[in-house]
Amino acid sequence: MSRLSINQQTVKQLSLPELIRACTAVGVDAVGLWREPVAEYGLVRSAELFTSAGFSVTSLCRGGFFTAADPADRRRAIQDNRAAIDETAALGAPVLVLVAGGLPAGSRDLRGARAQVVDAIAELAPYAAERGVRLAIEPLHPMFTSDRCVVSTLAQSLDIAEQFPVAQVGVCVDTYHLWWDPDLDAGISRAGERIAAYQLADWTTPLPAGVLTGRGQIGDGCVDFPAFTEAVLATGYTGPIEVEIFNDExxxxxxxxxxxxxxxxYPACVGTAS
Known part of the structure; x- marks a missing residue:
C-alpha cells in the first residue's frame, strides 16, 4: 500500500481537499494530479494543500500534444509545455507525463508527426532538467493514433526517449495502453531505468461507445496485473504505482x-511483487 498513488482523474468528481480525505481514510498519501483542477484550485494553493497534508504528488498530467500543421501552433504547444513543466516543479512532482498528440488535421504523415514529437522534446528536455522535472513519454493504444497520440508502443516511446539523457526523459508504462503488446516483456526489460511512471487501469469488453472513458476498474477486466507489475519491478523500478482510470460509471x-x-x-492486483 505504501506505493499506491491515486490519480485525481480516477475520481474527478472529488475536489482536491476531498481527494485528500478519501485517500487518508484508506492509508494512501500519494496522488497524481491533472493541470486543469490544479489551475482551478490555484497552483500555489494546491501545492500548499498537499504539502500540509503530508502528501506526495507523484506526477502531473499532462504535457505534449506537440503535433500541428501550423508552425505557430507548434510554438504555442512548446510554450504551454514550458508552463506545464513549471507547474510540475511548483507541485514538487518529479514527473510530467507527455501525450504526443495525433496526426495534424488533414495529414497522413505519421513519420512527420513523430518527428515533430522528437523536435519538441529536444527543446523541452533541458528546460525540464533545470527545474528538476523528468519528462515521461506515454504510449497510447493504437486506436488513439489519429487524434491523440502517434506514439503507440513502448518500443516507439523508447526509441524517442533514448535520444536523451535518462535523467531527463523516460517513459510512462500504462497497463491499459500496453497490455496487448506481444513485445511487452522485451520492451519493459529494455526500458529499465527509463520507466518514470507506472499506471494501472483495466481493459474490459465490450468497449463503451466513448473509448476514451472506457478504462476499467482494476480487477474488472483481462489485464494480468501481478505479472505486469512483476515485470516492471524486475527492472529496478522503485517508484509509485498510480491508478489512473477514465470511466463514466x-x-x-x-x-x-x-x-x-x-x-x-490493489493488493490482489499487484500481487506480492510490490
Missing part, C-alpha cells in the same frame, strides 16, 4: 467509495 459513484474499492483491490 466510476465518475457517477461516490468518489470516496471508489478510492476505498481501489485500495481494497
Amino acid at each position: 466510476l465518475w457517477k459513484r461516490d468518489g470516496a467509495a471508489v478510492v476505498a474499492e481501489i485500495a481494497a483491490r
